[in-house]
Amino acid sequence: MTGPQHYREAEALLTQARLAAARGDTDLAGHLHMQAQTHATLAAAAATVESIDTHTGMLRPWECSCPRCTRVTEWLELGGLTP
Numbered sequence: 760m761t762g763p764q765h766y767r768e769a770e771a772l773l774t775q776a777r778l779a780a781a782r783g784d785t786d787l788a789g790h791l792h793m794q795a796q797t798h799a800t801l802a803a804a805a806a807t808v809e810s811i812d813t814h815t816g817m818l819r820p821w822e823c824s825c826p827r828c829t830r831v832t833e834w835l836e837l838g839g840l841t842p
């Protein structure tokens with residue numbers, strides 16, 4: 760799931776949580792709210808990674824061994840985004 764997909768999923772789950780709460784189903788509302796929180800956290804993590812600029816602007820993170828690029832490369836590897 761991409762960052763934008765996590766964001767949209769969080770929004771959809773919040774809508775469902777509000778509807779469940781309006782019906783008085785607080786257990787379901789709470790469960791949906793927790794799921795929404797998880798997706799929102801993952802969306803924020805993805806957005807952080809996608810906003811990272813390398814220190815040179817010329818170098819791909821996986822081509823550099825400095826601590827920051829190493830950390831970025833680990834995130835990219837998690838998402839299968841390295842060559």
Ligand SMILES: [Zn+2]
Nearest residue numbers: 823824825828
């Ligand atoms: Zn670097």
